[in-house]
Amino acid sequence: MALNPMHQFEVYRLGPEINLGPANLSFTNASLFMAISAATILFFLFFGTKKKSLVPSKIQLVTEMTYSFIAKMINDTAGSAARPFFPFIFTLFMFVLFCNMVGMLPYSFTVTSHIIVTFALAAIVFIGVTIIGFIKHGIKYLELFVPKGVPFVLLPLIVVIEIISYLSRPVSLSVRLFANMMAGHTMLKVFGGFVISLGLLGGWLPLSFSVALTGLEILVAFLQAYVFAILTCIYLNDALNLHH
Amino acid sequence: MKNLNEISTRLEIAKKNIKKNQIKDKDTNAASLGKALKISTELVASVVVGSTIGFLLDNWFDTKPMLTICFFFMGVAAGILNVFRSAKKMHNKLNK
Numbered sequence: 187m188a189l190n191p192m193h194q195f196e197v198y199r200l201g202p203e204i205n206l207g208p209a210n211l212s213f214t215n216a217s218l219f220m221a222i223s224a225a226t227i228l229f230f231l232f233f234g235t236k237k238k239s240l241v242p243s244k245i246q247l248v249t250e251m252t253y254s255f256i257a258k259m260i261n262d263t264a265g266s267a268a269r270p271f272f273p274f275i276f277t278l279f280m281f282v283l284f285c286n287m288v289g290m291l292p293y294s295f296t297v298t299s300h301i302i303v304t305f306a307l308a309a310i311v312f313i314g315v316t317i318i319g320f321i322k323h324g325i326k327y328l329e330l331f332v333p334k335g336v337p338f339v340l341l342p343l344i345v346v347i348e349i350i351s352y353l354s355r356p357v358s359l360s361v362r363l364f365a366n367m368m369a370g371h372t373m374l375k376v377f378g379g380f381v382i383s384l385g386l387l388g389g390w391l392p393l394s395f396s397v398a399l400t401g402l403e404i405l406v407a408f409l410q411a412y413v414f415a416i417l418t419c420i421y422l423n424d425a426l427n428l429h430h
Numbered sequence: 431m432k433n434l435n436e437i438s439t440r441l442e443i444a445k446k447n448i449k450k451n452q453i454k455d456k457d458t459n460a461a462s463l464g465k466a467l468k469i470s471t472e473l474v475a476s477v478v479v480g481s482t483i484g485f486l487l488d489n490w491f492d493t494k495p496m497l498t499i500c501f502f503f504m505g506v507a508a509g510i511l512n513v514f515r516s517a518k519k520m521h522n523k524l525n526k
Contacts, residue, residue: 241437343504346504347504347507347508347511348508348511350476350479350480350483350501350504350505350508351476351508351509351511351512353479353483354472354475354476354478354479354480354505354508354509354512355475357475357478357479358471358472358474358475358476358512361471361474361475362467362468362471365471366467405463409463409467410467413467413468417468
């Protein structure tokens with residue numbers, strides 16, 4: 187069991203089983219680690235903004251850096267029209283980042299390595315962006331599916347292709363995060379298993395690989411949160427400023 | 431007052447460092463890796479979505495393999511379109 191690389195992704199119930207109609211609302215280890223991530227974010231932001239000194243302390247500096255990082259990203263990709271959505275994108279980025287980073291701690295559980303979690307996040311983005319587009323442009327938002335300068339004969343085919351391309355957004359957004367996290371953690375576990383099975387004699391090589399992969403995984407954890415947030419900005423930009 | 435002077439010199443040094451870094455990290459390794467990961471999944475996702483739509487429509491209209499095949503190819507086309515668009519965006523950004 188300890189050597190099974192997929193064992194770490196198992197979701198199990200903590201505490202009593204709670205059923206609300208057909209939905210199983212029991213508190214699982216996934217919920218626990220989501221709560222831990224959310225609490226860590228709150229903690230971090232609370233202490234980062236508690237003492238607002240002119241010369242920032244270290245934690246205040248990091249908090250301000252994350253703020254300006256996201257603000258700059260939104261400004262660069264979606265323009266100033268997207269500024270009202272800053273709280274949402276900031277929350278999304280921080281949640282994905284902290285879920286990924288908490289998952290890097292030994293004995294913890296990576297929430298984002300489950301496709302249902304990432305797909306739910308991507309679906310929120312997708313549905314939200316579609317609603318924003320329709321509110322902003324009304325029925326003209328459907329022009330997104332009709333590129334300019336296409337011959338009339340080809341139009342039915344192009345429209346179907348455009349719709350598929352639009353619908354593939356949440357899938358690619360969620361699969362990217364899920365696949366990267368799951369592949370990385372499986373690989374770490376496989377190399378960790380090699381260390382144990384090869385023992386004191388041959389275990390040093392996989393151990394060094396493990397160390398290197400941990401560094402890579404931390405980079406990927408940050409990068410995936412960044413990509414998730416920046417793609418949300420790009421989709422938002424498409425909805426706000428209707429042109430390709 | 432001495433404290434403020436110290437801060438202003440520190441600020442100047444920091445500003446200089448920022449200028450130096452801005453030239454350097456225009457296209458860092460991390461950003462390129464992010465782009466690569468982004469494009470690779472875009473191609474696959476469209477094919478999956480296209481095939482799924484075809485499969486569902488097939489079940490609905492009872493035309494077993496035909497629509498799945500059609501929509502599979504449309505999914506491929508949509509995937510290539512997505513990749514092409516991302517690449518174009520990257521190209522435009524580089525030329526700016």
